[in-house]
Amino acid sequence: MAANEQLAMLVQPDRVHRAVYADAGVFDLEMERIFGRAWLVLGHASQVPKPGDYFTTRMGREPVIVVRKDADAIGVLVNRCAHRGATVCAEGRGHVERFVCPYHGWSYDRSGALRAVPVPGGYDKKKLENISLTPVPRVAVYRGFIFASLAAGGPSLEEFLGPARSSFDDLVDRAPGGELEVAGGVFKHAYNGNWKLVLENHLDGAHPLYVHASSIAAARGAPEPGAPGAEHYFDIAVRQMRQNGAPEALWESIGVWATPRGHGWLGDYHTDKRLTGGEDHPVFKEYKKKLIQKAGQAEAERILAVTRWNTIIYPNCSFMSQFRQLRIIHPLAVDRSVIYTYSFRMKDAPEQMFRDTIAFANVVNGTGSLVLADDLEVYERLQRGLASGTAEWVYLGRGYGRDADEADGTRRGASGTSEVFIRAQLQAWLGYMTQR
Numbered sequence: 001m002a003a004n005e006q007l008a009m010l011v012q013p014d015r016v017h018r019a020v021y022a023d024a025g026v027f028d029l030e031m032e033r034i035f036g037r038a039w040l041v042l043g044h045a046s047q048v049p050k051p052g053d054y055f056t057t058r059m060g061r062e063p064v065i066v067v068r069k070d071a072d073a074i075g076v077l078v079n080r081c082a083h084r085g086a087t088v089c090a091e092g093r094g095h096v097e098r099f100v101c102p103y104h105g106w107s108y109d110r111s112g113a114l115r116a117v118p119v120p121g122g123y124d125k126k127k128l129e130n131i132s133l134t135p136v137p138r139v140a141v142y143r144g145f146i147f148a149s150l151a152a153g154g155p156s157l158e159e160f161l162g163p164a165r166s167s168f169d170d171l172v173d174r175a176p177g178g179e180l181e182v183a184g185g186v187f188k189h190a191y192n193g194n195w196k197l198v199l200e201n202h203l204d205g206a207h208p209l210y211v212h213a214s215s216i217a218a219a220r221g222a223p224e225p226g227a228p229g230a231e232h233y234f235d236i237a238v239r240q241m242r243q244n245g246a247p248e249a250l251w252e253s254i255g256v257w258a259t260p261r262g263h264g265w266l267g268d269y270h271t272d273k274r275l276t277g278g279e280d281h282p283v284f285k286e287y288k289k290k291l292i293q294k295a296g297q298a299e300a301e302r303i304l305a306v307t308r309w310n311t312i313i314y315p316n317c318s319f320m321s322q323f324r325q326l327r328i329i330h331p332l333a334v335d336r337s338v339i340y341t342y343s344f345r346m347k348d349a350p351e352q353m354f355r356d357t358i359a360f361a362n363v364v365n366g367t368g369s370l371v372l373a374d375d376l377e378v379y380e381r382l383q384r385g386l387a388s389g390t391a392e393w394v395y396l397g398r399g400y401g402r403d404a405d406e407a408d409g410t411r412r413g414a415s416g417t418s419e420v421f422i423r424a425q426l427q428a429w430l431g432y433m434t435q436r
Ligand code: FES
Pocket: 081, 082, 083, 084, 085, 086, 101, 102, 103, 104, 105, 106
């Protein structure tokens, strides 16, 4: 096992060693010390609306079941039979009275307690009494989002999120009915690269003009969004891809913020106006009217004036409010990762708003997306480059020395393309990796 002193040498103020992305031993430690300690985003309460509803997922290397135990409580259980270790639930989601292991039929209730064993006479009855599926020690919900931590101790969820709570507030406050629900299934895609590469990309304002050049060019040649006869579904795609081609001066002028635990967000890249036609679009007008009816004029104005783009919750999540997308990153190996993408419907919003969400998912986050394909290609190129041993360091000096601490505990990059958020992620990495 690498000593903490050795780990500490890998992360320096404006550079990081390639081993952090390419060393399998470092990856094993990350699974134990980062994914085994941090609060991880697992999903949303709307995925388990009724007692007995469940879905399976992973926390680092642990396969887990997220289950609605009763109206008020969600539990997370390690998906491993207490008998000989079989996975109790197959991949997916469903509804159960009891979880029944497919191997010898042991059954567990929604809290994980062992309830029945076929042919129990073969066992010492006393020994069976305290057997259960292993519960994940800490589970908490913030604004409908389910989090869990494999560590019994550590900061509360509130403390962990810190100023990043406001991004979840932005996401949920935009729903006229005050709630979101996961809808339309889940996109899954894999890439041959380290899990951190995606977290280092989603707030990176220096890359779209180059990585996404081909889709920007295609969008510039497309019919004008909002033109008579143009299909609105298509407009979303064109607006997004054109926005990626915004001039460097715009990327420089927007804000990027990081929090002490490695979270961060990009601000002012998009406004509703740039992407949906804003005030002028009939669907947006109807949506705004509903929001005002529910929240009042002043509160609705306040909510719509928040113009955050992606928010990263370190170490496993990225989301954005404008099109209500959330991505969960599952590391499989040092050079292999899987992303799950969820789309949300806003309660009491016009149905067209959800159609825009799906259009956006298809354009930007889906497996057939013109935009995502570019980023995946770059992640794999990064991984290939970082696997080479001749050059050791990754340079993260953009904006270094010019970051500014803000009153709310965040740190703002000197410009919108500052690498401040990557530096903050790596400081969080170091904290988890070297904490005793
Ligand atoms: S392994 Fe589950 S019942 Fe035997």
